[in-house]
Amino acid sequence: MSTTMTHDAGHHEEHPTGIKRWLFTTNHKDIGTLYLWFSFTMFLIGGTFALVIRAELFEPGLQIVNPQFFNMMTTMHGLVMIFGAIMPGFVGLANWQIPLMVGAPDMALPRMNNWSFWLLPFAATMLVAPMFMGAHFMDGNGPWFGWTFYAPLSLQYNHLAYFVFAIHLLGISSIMGAINIIATILNMRAPGMTLMKMPLFVWTWLITAFLLIAVMPVLAGCVTMLLTDKYFGTSFFNAAGGGDPVLFQHVFWFFGHPEVYIMILPAFGIVSQIIPTFARKKLFGYSSMVYATASIAFLSFIVWAHHMFTVGMPVAGELFFMYATVLIAVPTGVKVFNWVATMWRGSMTFEPPMLWAISFVFLFTIGGLSGIMLAVVPADVQYQDTYFVVAHFHYVLVTGALFGIIGAVYYWLPKWTGNMYSDKLAKWHFWLSLVSVNLTFFPMHFTGLAGMPRRYADYPLEFTRFNQWSSVGAFIFGFSQLLLLILVIKCIRGGQKATSEVWEGAEGLEWTVPSPAPYHTFAIAPEVK
Amino acid sequence: MSVSNYKKTARRLLGAALLLGSGQALAERFNFQPPVTPVAHDIYGLHMMTFWICVAIAIVVFGAMFYSIFKHRKSQGAVAANFHENTKLEVLWTIVPFVILVVVAIPATKTLLYLENTSDAALTVKVTGIQWKWKYEYVDHDNNDANNVSFISTILPDQIAASSSGNSARIDKLNTPEHPYLLTVDHDLVLPINERIRFLVTGNDVIHSFFIPQFGIKKDAIPGYVNETWAEIQKPGVYYGQCAELCGKDHAFMPIVVRAVSKADFAAWMTKKKAEAVKAAEEASSNKVWKLADLIKKGNEIYHGKGGCFGCHGANGLGGGPFPALKGSKVATGPVAKHLHTVIFGVAGTPMQAFGKQLNNLELAAVITYERNAWGNNTGDAVQPKDVAAARKAP
Structure with missing residues (x-):
C-alpha cells in the first residue's frame, strides 16, 4: 500500500500555508487540529472559571467575587466546558481519526466541515461577550442563570439574545458535524469493512452523531421559545400568561439527557481502542459492545425526567423514570465488564494512553455507581441539587469524558506529529491529574450528603473542611493541565521518530499509514479482509 | 464568688465544650444529617442499602481489574490469551445486574409511595419561595381563612453583611450554636411535633426548592404550581434547610429555619400570632x-x-x-x-x-x-x- 500512497501523493501535494491554510482548509486533519486547539483553549478558559469558583469557596464568606459574579462563573464554566471543550474535543478526534480508521481519503462533506468548525469561534465569542458589557466587569453581566438556563430565572437576564444566538450557532455547528460524520461512516468505508468490522470508536461516534441530530434541534426549539418569551410577548414558560415553567425542564432535559451520552459514548469508543492495544488482546465482546452502545443511546431518550424528580411529577411518572434510569446500568455494566475481560489474561503494559484508559474505567465506574444511587427516587430527593450530584457528574464528565479525550490525545499524538512524546512528562501529568481530580471531586460526595446545595456562593461553616480539600485539589488539577500543553508543543517540535505502528499491539488502518500521517491519506482505498 | 456561681460557670463551660464537640462532629460529617421524620428514616435506610450494594459491585469489578493489572502484565511474562467472547458469561453479567436492580427498585417503590402520600394532614402550611426569602402561611388551622397566620422569613442582614465582608474572624464571631452563620432568620417556621404536617409549596417569581435535609423533604417551589409534601417531626428542636434550586443572586442566602415544639407550645404560639395578626390588620386598614x-x-x-x-x-x-x-x-x-x-x-x-x-x-x-x-x-x-x-x- 505504501507504493500506492507515494504514487498518489504526487498529484495532491498542494499544501497551502499561512493563515489561508487554516481559514479555507477542507482537509480533515487540519480541521481536526483546529477543533482540538479550540477545545483546549476553551478548556483552559472554562478551567479558569472553575478556579474562580473554587477560590471563592475555599472558605466561608465572599472574599473574591459577589454572588452575581459567582453565578456567572458556575454558568459559564458549565457552558464553556460542555459546548466549548468536550463536544468540540470529540469532534476534533472524529475529524482526525474517522477517515483514517475507515480508510477514507477525507470526510464526506469537506467544505461543510470547514464551516462547522469556523462557526465555533464566533459562537464562543457571542457566548462570552456579555461578560464584558455593562458598567463594571465585576458586576457579573454575563449569563448567570446556570448552564441549564431554567425559565423563568433566565427570563430575568438582560442580554438573553446573545446567549440564545450563541446556542443556535453551536447547535448548527454540531448538527453539520454530525451529518458529516454519518455520511463519512456510511459511505466512505474501505472495501471489506462491514459495519460490524468497524473500530469501536467509529461505532460510538456513529451512534453519537445520530443522537446529536435528534436532540440539537430540541435545544434550538427550547432557546427559541425562551427568546420569544423574553422579547416577543409569548408565554411558553410564564405561568402568569398561562405558560408552564416545568415545560421548559421537560424540553431542556429531552435534549439534556442524550447530550450526556453525546459526551460519553465517544469516550467509550476511545477506551475500547486503547485497552486492547496495550493488553495485546482483542476487545472482549465486540458485538455486545456495539449493542450496549445502541441500547444506551435508545434509553437516553426515555430517562430525561430523572433530572427533575423534585418538580412534583405524578407518582406514575416518577416510577417510570426511575425504572428506565436504573435499566441504563445494565448495558453500561456490560461495557465495564467487557473492558475488564479484555484486560483479563492479556499481556499488559502501561504506556500513558493505557494509564488514562484504566483510570477512566475505574473512575467512570465510580460515577456510574453514584448514578445508580441517584436513580433511586426517594434518595434522589435528598441528593438532588446538592454537591453529591456535582461529584457524580464530574466523575462521569471529567474522569469520564475528559480523561477519554486526553487518553485519545496520548494514543494518537505520535500519529499526528510523527514524534514520540516525553514519557516522563506524560507520567507526571497523569499522576498529578489522577490524585488531584480525586482530591477535588471525592470530598464533594460528603459535602453533598451533609446537605450543601450546589451553586452556592457562600456556605455555613460546617461545610468548610471538604470545600477546602476540593479547592486545593482543583488548583493542582488545573495547573497540571499546563503540562499537557507543554508536552504537546514539545512533541510537535520534535522528539524520537514514531514508527507507523507506534504502539506494539496497535491494530487498525490508522496504524498502516506513516507517522506523521501524510496530508492526504487513502487516496486509493485499502482492502480490509 | 459563691459555690453556686462556680457551679454555674462550670456548667456553662461544659455546655460550651459539648456544643463545640457537636460542631466538630458536624464539620467531619460524611453522611446525611440525622433523620427526624419517618420518611427521612426510610430514605436513610434506602440510601445505605444502595450504597452497600454499589460498594459490593465495586469490590468485585475493581478486584478483577486490579488482579489483572498486577498479574497479567507483560513485565511479569504474561502472554496474551486468545479469547474474545463467551456467550454464557455475557448473558450472566447482563442478568445478574438486572436482578440486583430489581432488588433495589422494590423498597425504592415502597418508600416513594409512602413519601408521596400527603393525605390526612393535621396541619397545612403553604410555603412560597420569593427572591430571596420564604413566606409561610398556616392555611386551615381553624378552617377560617380570615384568621390564617402568615409571615415572611428573611435572613438577618448581619449575616449578609458578614458574608460580603469576607472576613473570617467576623464570620466566626457571628456563628453561634443558636444562630449558625447563614442559617439565621428573623422569623422561624414554628411547627408542632408528632403531627402530620402537609406543605403546599409554590413559587412567586422563579423556581426555588424547599429543602430540609433532616425531614427528607425537597420540593420545588414553582410559579403557577402547588406541590405537596409532608413531614411528621419526631423530636423537638431547631432544624435547618436551604433553597436548593438556583434562583438568582441571593440563592445561598434564603435559609429555612424550623423550630419544632410540643403541641401545647405550638397552640400557645399560634394564639399569640393570631392576636398579633388581628392587631396588624386593624392598624393597616x-x-x-x-x-x-x-x-x-x-x-x-x-x-x-x-x-x-x-x-x-x-x-x-x-x-x-x-x-x-x-x-x-x-x-x-x-x-x-x-x-x-x-x-x-x-x-x-x-x-x-x-x-x-x-x-x-x-x-x-x-x-x-x-x-x-x-x-x-x-x-x-x-x-x-x-x-x-x-x-x-x-x-
Missing part, C-alpha cells in the same frame, strides 16, 4: 395618618427585614450590577404615583417583584416613605396607607 418619622422608622425595618429590599438595592441604597440604585434615583425621588406603582406591581421581565402581594398597605407606605427619605433622598414625602389603597386600584 385604619385611616390613621402617620407621622413621617414613624413611617421612616417602620420602613427602615421592612427595607432591611421582611421586604428584603436590601438584598438587591443594598443597605446603602446603591444597588449593584443589574440592580438599580435607589439613592437619588428617578423612581425614589420622582412622582410618588410612579414609585407606588413600581413597588406594588413590580416591573415585568426584571427581578423587581410585585410587593403588593407580600406587604400590607401600612408596610408598603412605610417602606416607600423610607426609600424617599433615606440616603439623602430627603423628599419629605410621607406616603400614607390610604395612598397605597388608592394606588392598588389604579390602572
Whole structure:
C-alpha cells in the first residue's frame, strides 16, 4: 500500500500555508487540529472559571467575587466546558481519526466541515461577550442563570439574545458535524469493512452523531421559545400568561439527557481502542459492545425526567423514570465488564494512553455507581441539587469524558506529529491529574450528603473542611493541565521518530499509514479482509 | 464568688465544650444529617442499602481489574490469551445486574409511595419561595381563612453583611450554636411535633426548592404550581434547610429555619400570632395618618427585614450590577404615583417583584416613605396607607 500512497501523493501535494491554510482548509486533519486547539483553549478558559469558583469557596464568606459574579462563573464554566471543550474535543478526534480508521481519503462533506468548525469561534465569542458589557466587569453581566438556563430565572437576564444566538450557532455547528460524520461512516468505508468490522470508536461516534441530530434541534426549539418569551410577548414558560415553567425542564432535559451520552459514548469508543492495544488482546465482546452502545443511546431518550424528580411529577411518572434510569446500568455494566475481560489474561503494559484508559474505567465506574444511587427516587430527593450530584457528574464528565479525550490525545499524538512524546512528562501529568481530580471531586460526595446545595456562593461553616480539600485539589488539577500543553508543543517540535505502528499491539488502518500521517491519506482505498 | 456561681460557670463551660464537640462532629460529617421524620428514616435506610450494594459491585469489578493489572502484565511474562467472547458469561453479567436492580427498585417503590402520600394532614402550611426569602402561611388551622397566620422569613442582614465582608474572624464571631452563620432568620417556621404536617409549596417569581435535609423533604417551589409534601417531626428542636434550586443572586442566602415544639407550645404560639395578626390588620386598614418619622422608622425595618429590599438595592441604597440604585434615583425621588406603582406591581421581565402581594398597605407606605427619605433622598414625602389603597386600584 505504501507504493500506492507515494504514487498518489504526487498529484495532491498542494499544501497551502499561512493563515489561508487554516481559514479555507477542507482537509480533515487540519480541521481536526483546529477543533482540538479550540477545545483546549476553551478548556483552559472554562478551567479558569472553575478556579474562580473554587477560590471563592475555599472558605466561608465572599472574599473574591459577589454572588452575581459567582453565578456567572458556575454558568459559564458549565457552558464553556460542555459546548466549548468536550463536544468540540470529540469532534476534533472524529475529524482526525474517522477517515483514517475507515480508510477514507477525507470526510464526506469537506467544505461543510470547514464551516462547522469556523462557526465555533464566533459562537464562543457571542457566548462570552456579555461578560464584558455593562458598567463594571465585576458586576457579573454575563449569563448567570446556570448552564441549564431554567425559565423563568433566565427570563430575568438582560442580554438573553446573545446567549440564545450563541446556542443556535453551536447547535448548527454540531448538527453539520454530525451529518458529516454519518455520511463519512456510511459511505466512505474501505472495501471489506462491514459495519460490524468497524473500530469501536467509529461505532460510538456513529451512534453519537445520530443522537446529536435528534436532540440539537430540541435545544434550538427550547432557546427559541425562551427568546420569544423574553422579547416577543409569548408565554411558553410564564405561568402568569398561562405558560408552564416545568415545560421548559421537560424540553431542556429531552435534549439534556442524550447530550450526556453525546459526551460519553465517544469516550467509550476511545477506551475500547486503547485497552486492547496495550493488553495485546482483542476487545472482549465486540458485538455486545456495539449493542450496549445502541441500547444506551435508545434509553437516553426515555430517562430525561430523572433530572427533575423534585418538580412534583405524578407518582406514575416518577416510577417510570426511575425504572428506565436504573435499566441504563445494565448495558453500561456490560461495557465495564467487557473492558475488564479484555484486560483479563492479556499481556499488559502501561504506556500513558493505557494509564488514562484504566483510570477512566475505574473512575467512570465510580460515577456510574453514584448514578445508580441517584436513580433511586426517594434518595434522589435528598441528593438532588446538592454537591453529591456535582461529584457524580464530574466523575462521569471529567474522569469520564475528559480523561477519554486526553487518553485519545496520548494514543494518537505520535500519529499526528510523527514524534514520540516525553514519557516522563506524560507520567507526571497523569499522576498529578489522577490524585488531584480525586482530591477535588471525592470530598464533594460528603459535602453533598451533609446537605450543601450546589451553586452556592457562600456556605455555613460546617461545610468548610471538604470545600477546602476540593479547592486545593482543583488548583493542582488545573495547573497540571499546563503540562499537557507543554508536552504537546514539545512533541510537535520534535522528539524520537514514531514508527507507523507506534504502539506494539496497535491494530487498525490508522496504524498502516506513516507517522506523521501524510496530508492526504487513502487516496486509493485499502482492502480490509 | 459563691459555690453556686462556680457551679454555674462550670456548667456553662461544659455546655460550651459539648456544643463545640457537636460542631466538630458536624464539620467531619460524611453522611446525611440525622433523620427526624419517618420518611427521612426510610430514605436513610434506602440510601445505605444502595450504597452497600454499589460498594459490593465495586469490590468485585475493581478486584478483577486490579488482579489483572498486577498479574497479567507483560513485565511479569504474561502472554496474551486468545479469547474474545463467551456467550454464557455475557448473558450472566447482563442478568445478574438486572436482578440486583430489581432488588433495589422494590423498597425504592415502597418508600416513594409512602413519601408521596400527603393525605390526612393535621396541619397545612403553604410555603412560597420569593427572591430571596420564604413566606409561610398556616392555611386551615381553624378552617377560617380570615384568621390564617402568615409571615415572611428573611435572613438577618448581619449575616449578609458578614458574608460580603469576607472576613473570617467576623464570620466566626457571628456563628453561634443558636444562630449558625447563614442559617439565621428573623422569623422561624414554628411547627408542632408528632403531627402530620402537609406543605403546599409554590413559587412567586422563579423556581426555588424547599429543602430540609433532616425531614427528607425537597420540593420545588414553582410559579403557577402547588406541590405537596409532608413531614411528621419526631423530636423537638431547631432544624435547618436551604433553597436548593438556583434562583438568582441571593440563592445561598434564603435559609429555612424550623423550630419544632410540643403541641401545647405550638397552640400557645399560634394564639399569640393570631392576636398579633388581628392587631396588624386593624392598624393597616385604619385611616390613621402617620407621622413621617414613624413611617421612616417602620420602613427602615421592612427595607432591611421582611421586604428584603436590601438584598438587591443594598443597605446603602446603591444597588449593584443589574440592580438599580435607589439613592437619588428617578423612581425614589420622582412622582410618588410612579414609585407606588413600581413597588406594588413590580416591573415585568426584571427581578423587581410585585410587593403588593407580600406587604400590607401600612408596610408598603412605610417602606416607600423610607426609600424617599433615606440616603439623602430627603423628599419629605410621607406616603400614607390610604395612598397605597388608592394606588392598588389604579390602572
